[in-house]
Amino acid sequence: MREALTAAASRRVTRPAPLRQAVYDALTELIINGSLKPGQHLVEAELAEHLGVSRQPVREALQRLQTAGWVDLRPAQGAFVHSPTEEEAAQLLGVRAVLETYSAQLAAQNAKPEDITRLDELQLEGVAALAEGDVERLVAANTALHDFITSVADNAVLAELIAQVGQKVRWYYTPIAKPRGKEAWNEHTQLIKAIAKGDADRAGEIMRKHTERTTDFYRKQIAAKASRD
Amino acid sequence: MREALTAAASRRVTRPAPLRQAVYDALTELIINGSLKPGQHLVEAELAEHLGVSRQPVREALQRLQTAGWVDLRPAQGAFVHSPTEEEAAQLLGVRAVLETYSAQLAAQNAKPEDITRLDELQLEGVAALAEGDVERLVAANTALHDFITSVADNAVLAELIAQVGQKVRWYYTPIAKPRGKEAWNEHTQLIKAIAKGDADRAGEIMRKHTERTTDFYRKQIAAKASRD
DNA sequence: TGATTGAGTTCTGTATACAGAAGCCTGTAT
DNA sequence: ATACAGGCTTCTGTATACAGAACTCAATCA
Structure with a gap:
């Protein structure tokens, strides 16, 4: 019994991955494959609706996208896809x-x-x-x-x-x-x-x-x- | 007149810096100077109250702190100050x-x-x-x-x-x-x-x-x- | 005595609400 | 015709609300 459980535990239970992660992955994919073009204004509400989540996880993903250099976050104006020079x-x-x-x-x-x-x-x-x-x-x-x-x-x-x-x-x-x-x-x-x-x-x-x-x-x-x- | 304005504009208007930035700076400072110790659990509500803001800007700052490697964000458990090995x-x-x-x-x-x-x-x-x-x-x-x-x-x-x-x-x-x-x-x-x-x-x-x-x-x-x- | 279970609490994750800033468009005056 | 002013719309920034997951601890049973 104990051993059976230990063995089963080797494959962790599927944890419902945080939405922010899914959103982050989705957005990077959209940027890399060109669906979202450099300079484009990313409106939180649109992204949220498109992805079927609320604005909150979208905002959290955008924060990470900024530090990773994929988007530029201008205060009071929102997120823009980064334009590499x-x-x-x-x-x-x-x-x-x-x-x-x-x-x-x-x-x-x-x-x-x-x-x-x-x-x-x-x-x-x-x-x-x-x-x-x-x-x-x-x-x-x-x-x-x-x-x-x-x-x-x-x-x-x-x-x-x-x-x-x-x-x-x-x-x-x-x-x-x-x-x-x-x-x-x-x-x-x-x-x-x-x-x-x-x-x-x-x-x-x-x-x-x-x-x-x-x-x-x-x-x-x-x-x-x-x-x- | 026109010139005076141009000259004045050289120093941009003081934009109310986003709280997330202030929170981010405050937290990095607290981590670097050791007020927040490695491994310590950062409770969003506590930080928010301590800094006098709501949980929202705190969460956004924590996102950035994670990608910068200052904290570890464990799903459903929150933020922990990173412990460097x-x-x-x-x-x-x-x-x-x-x-x-x-x-x-x-x-x-x-x-x-x-x-x-x-x-x-x-x-x-x-x-x-x-x-x-x-x-x-x-x-x-x-x-x-x-x-x-x-x-x-x-x-x-x-x-x-x-x-x-x-x-x-x-x-x-x-x-x-x-x-x-x-x-x-x-x-x-x-x-x-x-x-x-x-x-x-x-x-x-x-x-x-x-x-x-x-x-x-x-x-x-x-x-x-x-x-x- | 020690393990276990279950209620209660705490905290996160997500959604929603609201205020204020930025941009836009129209109307008016020069 | 052009420049400017004012209101309107849209979007962000922040706060709050709520559901569910994780942790705690005490009561219960072997």
Whole structure:
């Protein structure tokens, strides 16, 4: 009896998740996928009705969205979807580069054999997606690989910041930039090798160059798009 | 007349700052200065009465405090002052080191002659505080110098993250660690020289070592304190 | 004596109400 | 025709109300 309960308790009871969390997730999704456009005025009452809740959880979600940088909260005027400037986007990429570099260094210091195995699997998945030309799968594989490296780095503070910055970068660049191709995954191969060797300096250096190339790649596409328009 | 109005408008009208902001500031202050202790349960109604407002602005402030990492919000249980673990503190220091390093590199790239002048002034202020043995003034001078370097780096995203991380670091270490002395300010001198030359690599390297020494310094004091207890 | 159950209390989560600020639109005067 | 003033509408900011979840503690039973 006692044991049966203990076993059952391993899967926690489904707690009715706070509405504010659901609202927060819904709004970020709407912002990222472009349903809510930069600069748009978010009227609390409208959002509340649209989502079927009262204004209260909406306001709480908007508070969090502000600190996360998704919306700007002007006093007495309400919430507006944040409009990232080119400058801010460039700054985001720079910060992401140093965070990812640190992440790779830590990962090289901490990686266990099974971690390397997993990295190899993720690498293969990416190469497979590349071969098939499946863009969505490729993006997913890339994210999975970088996320796993961050998890191996085993620094919750760092992981939190990378997640924040990465989400913003994706929001800004996904609509305008295609993922990098073969070259990027060759770099991943080098990176995994360095991590496997436990060579933190080299892993960091490879990641730094890797993210810098991605940065250049994005910038070039922006410039190309700008000259087209 | 028209000109007079324009001149007057340069100082914006005093807008009745939203209560949530005042509450947020008040609570962070209470947490940092230790009035609210780690792990303590924050009851909304109590805070509201204590601050003379309703629960609503308090809740909104708590939302922001959570995303900033000052409190943990457990569903259906409310807010608890965050208890930083040793591990988290160590992670914070590591992240701060890479962010400050990047900050120094950017500062070296961007610094104008007047920035160097200002850096020299801040340096002198620190040395003066050191000579007087005025701890409070010394801490203020150190913060001012680092903050100014960050502002010269001219990266708002980076500045935001450094501010967040730095505040947490100070919260955790101020009660247990004394500021570093002469050695730290010699390192500052070297750093300013590198920035003045525009040598980003060297500035970054000096800052990296500087923050790492600070990290070691903190850790040793923690260890010493732990062995005393 | 110790575990357990159940009522009572406290606190959160959500909804609603109301006052005041900001923006808009129309009417009027120059 | 244009600028300004005034009222009207809309929305936010804040307060209050209420339902339900979590905790407390004492009474009960093994």
